[in-house]
Amino acid sequence: MAEDTNDDENVELNLHNTGELLRRAREQKNLSLEDIAKKTRIPHRHLAxxxxxxxxxxxxRTYAIGFAKSYARTVGLSDASIGSQLRTEMDEQGHGAYQAESSGYAPANPSSIPPLYLAWTAAGIGVLVLVGYLIWRTLILNPDDITPVTESETAAPMESAAANPGPQNVQDSVAAPSGTGTVVLTATEPVWMKIYDAEGKRLFENEMAAGDTFTVPADADNPQILTGRPAALTVTIDGQAVPQLGTGELTIKDVGVSAAALLAREKTSTPAADISPD
Structure with missing residues (x-):
């Protein structure tokens, strides 16, 4: 009888364990860890x-809580409750809110890494382009090919320019980014990020491999970002680069990524705000 009582107590204790709650909910839905990994796109090893x-x-810590919330939603549990419970467990085990984030975890899908032959092909094309440019530049700058221009030949173009003034330089002719422009986030190395709107609705949540891009929906209501590695992302508006969202390995959240928000931050030189590990 005493042994049965101990077993009941162990089961009761396990019910307070976040991992056990998630596992039981998964098994009740007849899902495997592979099924959860496919639905959430979270690596199998992290789910385990x-x-x-x-x-x-x-x-x-930030990734662990985000992964657990995605897992909870997939198996029909409250992501808020699971997130709160996991924070408590991590605090009890010494994984505090300001524990440094790991900066070197590998991409979720090794198959996303380009094959070696593609890298060599790209390198060969780059060499050919460089050689072609050098040959073109040599021909253009060869003094023997330069024909002197007389004063009479320059008079007409100068008069035409005076009558029809154009852009002063190339930069002046390029339109400035628009507050309604298209915002594209590009990963320069593996990075996890979450994009959500003003109501907290998730627009994107996944680990991106180097070279992956995400276009912020133009109709999103005040889209914002959460990521632990802002320096691993480049941001463009209509193809024109804007300052990075942050530096180093500090987590940022609630940072606006609409074209208007990015341009406003650039004009005021305000750094990425609300840095928090959660």
Whole structure:
């Protein structure tokens, strides 16, 4: 009888474990970890670490909580409750809110890495382009090919320019980014990010490999970003680069990524705000 009582107590304790709650909910829906990984696009090994409570194997506190919330939504649990419970467990185990984020976790899908032959092909094309440019530049700058221009030949163009003034330089002729322009986020190395609107509705949440891009929906209501590695993202508006969202390995959240918000931040020289590990 005493042994049965101990078993009941162990089951009761496990019910308070976040990983156990997620695992039981998954099994009730007859889902495997592979099924959850496919639905959430979270690496299988991270899901297994969450279930077992092995927080040291996860890339960081922010990622662990974000992964657990996505897992919870997939199996029909409250993501807010799971996130709160996981924070408490991590605090109890010494994984505090200001624990440094890991900066080197690998891409979720190794198949997304370009094959070696593509890299060599790109390098060969680059060499050919460089050689062609050097040959063209040599021909253009060869003094023997330069024909002197007389004063009479320059008079007409100068008069035409005076009558029809144009852009002073190339930069003046390029239109400035618009507050309604298209914003594109490009990963320069593996990085996880979440994009959400003013109501907290998730627009995107995933780990991006180097070269992956995400176009912010033009009709999104005040789209904002959460990421632990802002320096791994480049931002453009209609193809024109704007300052990075942040530097170093500090997590940023609630930073606007609409064209209007990015241009306003650039004009006021305000750094990416609300830096927080959660």
């Amino acid at each position: 670490s969450i279930e077992s409570g092995d927080f040291d194997a996860l890339p960081g």
